[in-house]
Amino acid sequence: MPPMFESPLFWPAHIKEDVLYVLDETLVPAKLKYIPVKNVKGAVVVIRNMKTRAFGQFLVVLNTFILELMPDTKSGVILSQQAKDYNLVKHLKRVAQELNNSRPTFPFAEVTGIITGVAQKALGNGADVRVAVTKTVHGFLAGIRARRLQRVQEIAEEIKDQDSILTHCNVSGELAMAAHLVAQQGKYAKFFATETRPYMQGAKLTVWELQQAKAPVTLVADNAVASLMADRLVNKVIIGSDRFAANGDIANKIGSYQIAVLAREFGIPLIVLTQPSRGVASAKDMPIEMRDADELLIFRGKRIFGPKAKGFYPGFDVVPHQLITKAIAINAGL
Amino acid sequence: MPPMFESPLFWPAHIKEDVLYVLDETLVPAKLKYIPVKNVKGAVVVIRNMKTRAFGQFLVVLNTFILELMPDTKSGVILSQQAKDYNLVKHLKRVAQELNNSRPTFPFAEVTGIITGVAQKALGNGADVRVAVTKTVHGFLAGIRARRLQRVQEIAEEIKDQDSILTHCNVSGELAMAAHLVAQQGKYAKFFATETRPYMQGAKLTVWELQQAKAPVTLVADNAVASLMADRLVNKVIIGSDRFAANGDIANKIGSYQIAVLAREFGIPLIVLTQPSRGVASAKDMPIEMRDADELLIFRGKRIFGPKAKGFYPGFDVVPHQLITKAIAINAGL
Numbered sequence: 001m002p003p004m005f006e007s008p009l010f011w012p013a014h015i016k017e018d019v020l021y022v023l024d025e026t027l028v029p030a031k032l033k034y035i036p037v038k039n040v041k042g043a044v045v046v047i048r049n050m051k052t053r054a055f056g057q058f059l060v061v062l063n064t065f066i067l068e069l070m071p072d073t074k075s076g077v078i079l080s081q082q083a084k085d086y087n088l089v090k091h092l093k094r095v096a097q098e099l100n101n102s103r104p105t106f107p108f109a110e111v112t113g114i115i116t117g118v119a120q121k122a123l124g125n126g127a128d129v130r131v132a133v134t135k136t137v138h139g140f141l142a143g144i145r146a147r148r149l150q151r152v153q154e155i156a157e158e159i160k161d162q163d164s165i166l167t168h169c170n171v172s173g174e175l176a177m178a179a180h181l182v183a184q185q186g187k188y189a190k191f192f193a194t195e196t197r198p199y200m201q202g203a204k205l206t207v208w209e210l211q212q213a214k215a216p217v218t219l220v221a222d223n224a225v226a227s228l229m230a231d232r233l234v235n236k237v238i239i240g241s242d243r244f245a246a247n248g249d250i251a252n253k254i255g256s257y258q259i260a261v262l263a264r265e266f267g268i269p270l271i272v273l274t275q276p277s278r279g280v281a282s283a284k285d286m287p288i289e290m291r292d293a294d295e296l297l298i299f300r301g302k303r304i305f306g307p308k309a310k311g312f313y314p315g316f317d318v319v320p321h322q323l324i325t326k327a328i329a330i331n332a333g334l
Numbered sequence: 335m336p337p338m339f340e341s342p343l344f345w346p347a348h349i350k351e352d353v354l355y356v357l358d359e360t361l362v363p364a365k366l367k368y369i370p371v372k373n374v375k376g377a378v379v380v381i382r383n384m385k386t387r388a389f390g391q392f393l394v395v396l397n398t399f400i401l402e403l404m405p406d407t408k409s410g411v412i413l414s415q416q417a418k419d420y421n422l423v424k425h426l427k428r429v430a431q432e433l434n435n436s437r438p439t440f441p442f443a444e445v446t447g448i449i450t451g452v453a454q455k456a457l458g459n460g461a462d463v464r465v466a467v468t469k470t471v472h473g474f475l476a477g478i479r480a481r482r483l484q485r486v487q488e489i490a491e492e493i494k495d496q497d498s499i500l501t502h503c504n505v506s507g508e509l510a511m512a513a514h515l516v517a518q519q520g521k522y523a524k525f526f527a528t529e530t531r532p533y534m535q536g537a538k539l540t541v542w543e544l545q546q547a548k549a550p551v552t553l554v555a556d557n558a559v560a561s562l563m564a565d566r567l568v569n570k571v572i573i574g575s576d577r578f579a580a581n582g583d584i585a586n587k588i589g590s591y592q593i594a595v596l597a598r599e600f601g602i603p604l605i606v607l608t609q610p611s612r613g614v615a616s617a618k619d620m621p622i623e624m625r626d627a628d629e630l631l632i633f634r635g636k637r638i639f640g641p642k643a644k645g646f647y648p649g650f651d652v653v654p655h656q657l658i659t660k661a662i663a664i665n666a667g668l
Contacts, residue, residue: 194557195531197556204639207643217644218644218646219627219631219643221532221556222589223531223592224588224651226595227588233646254557255556255557257561258560258592258596261560261599262592262595293553299633305363305541309553310551310552313558318564
């Protein structure tokens with residue numbers, strides 16, 4: 001049974017003609033506005049400013065190669081196809097570099113390396129680089145979409161009748177779509193969403209998305225997790241992950257670690273949605289990005305605390321695999 | 335060595351002539367504004383709206399009896415002193431009742447019961463009720479002040495050179511004053527303050543207060559506690575408590591419980607500032623107040639989440655005594 005409801009967060013970036021439209025998730029739920037991105041510079045800006053997050057950033061990275069395949073008409077010199085392809089591969093490698101440098105915690109290099117590898121190989125084989133890259137990117141996108149839709153069903157299977165599920169941050173559509181599917185299957189489940197300070201992804205995205213899916217949802221302060229669990233108001237935790245290591249460790253939105261510790265304390269299973277772990281043995285190999293303290297100190301454009309205030313804001317924390325009950329992986333087929 | 339620095343939060347309510355001035359802690363640090371309270375009705379409003387918190391509410395409760403001792407000039411009938419005192423005791427009992435009903439988690443009845451007891455006893459003995467109550471309240475206030483100043487010194491003794499201390503919510507001046515004292519004693523200590531959503535007492539009060547005390551302080555999201563501890567960035571936790579039970583359990587600002595669980599997980603001592611436990615055997619005897627969800631959903635007068643959003647906001651949670659390393663009690667001498 002395919003999901004009948006698709007959240008805008010499930011697929012937050014798409015190309016139309018020669019522009020990539022990226023959902024500005026920082027404005028949701030007040031507005032559904034898409035940011036037009038025309039090249040790698042624009043892509044780096046939306047990634048670095050967290051206009052879109054984990055999966056959206058992955059979509060931006062992949063689609064940026066399509067944007068950057070646009071013919072180079074700047075040079076007045078007429079080049080052979082081979083010379084053009086040679087320049088194009090060089091160009092795509094620079095694009096990859098810029099994307100890789102945009103955020104330290106994300107394994108963009110794994111993705112961009114595959115694309116530049118395809119381009120390099122096409123060049124070596126005398127194939128058309130543009131065609132090879134386009135085909136690869138489109139293939140990836142179609143595969144990921146199919147696998148994510150499948151995972152929505154796997155999440156729905158994990159959700160039993162009368163479950164009360166705590167989630168943190170936002171898992172980009174999948175949980176809301178699973179919630180919708182669960183209701184269609186005749187099961188009653190309710191949800192608690194943490195606010196997820198400082199960005200409030202839980203309050204802004206998850207609550208909205210679950211409401212769109214007509215699922216019962218209650219917002220709680222990040223501070224209320226132990227209280228919820230001690231009072232037996234939740235019996236399952238489902239969160240996403242930004243990185244997954246071969247040993248099962250994850251990195252996810254700051255606050256995930258403490259929720260995991262508390263889940264174990266109260267004997268509540270923790271289910272994690274993961275991606276491929278390619279090349280990362282354990283959490284030790286995941287650099288944790290420190291975000292600008294202003295993201296903590298400024299709310300809706302206004303400085304909410306004194307000008308002398310210092311803030312400490314790691315974007316992510318690490319959940320050791322020992323605390324994870326079950327991982328629902330997505331094999332992106334890359 | 336007495337503290338050289340006194341935080342406005344240390345003594346946030348005082349009577350001047352026939353008005354009680356209560357620091358509006360919801361405006362700190364932007365403004366230091368005192369709300370004039372003239373009678374028990376006004377007192378209940380500042381308590382219920384959390385204009386002042388734990389200790390400030392206690393000050394309001396005690397001082398309200400002084401406000402309500404003002405001569406009853408409403409009745410045109412000239413009464414004997416005994417009849418006046420009889421009416422006054424009846425009146426003070428009504429005042430006590432209104433204060434007791436203002437917030438369920440606080441043990442106001444313990445305090446108000448003592449005051450009405452003193453009034454009743456004075457009436458029985460033919461003593462002047464007004465004098466007896468005034469003397470009792472003033473005696474309490476002086477005793478509490480002396481004991482709190484002493485506790486500031488005890489907290490300072492707990493803080494060692496190079497300590498890095500996490501705190502949650504706000505402990506009404508004592509921690510900031512201890513921090514100032516610690517520096518005077520030539521010890522270097524730094525502080526991390528949680529934001530303490532949804533009221534942000536940590537971000538608004540604690541950061542400001544520690545800055546006033548010239549102590550190094552960094553704000554962290556409530557979500558960052560496990561990360562701070564895992565990275566060994568804090569080696570001690572000091573929090574206050576709103577209630578203390580005979581078995582050592584405390585009730586404190588929502589979020590305290592999870593910090594306590596995390597402190598044990600990472601082997602970090604948890605020091606708690608407590609009050610007398612009078613009449614409360616364990617946390618089970620402490621009703622936990624559910625605050626209006628709008629306090630979570632509205633920020634600075636604006637609804638920040640969708641109108642359909644539901645919120646869950648217990649004002650407090652309970653920390654079982656097993657998780658508490660040390661309690662620094664205040665014996666209020668009541």
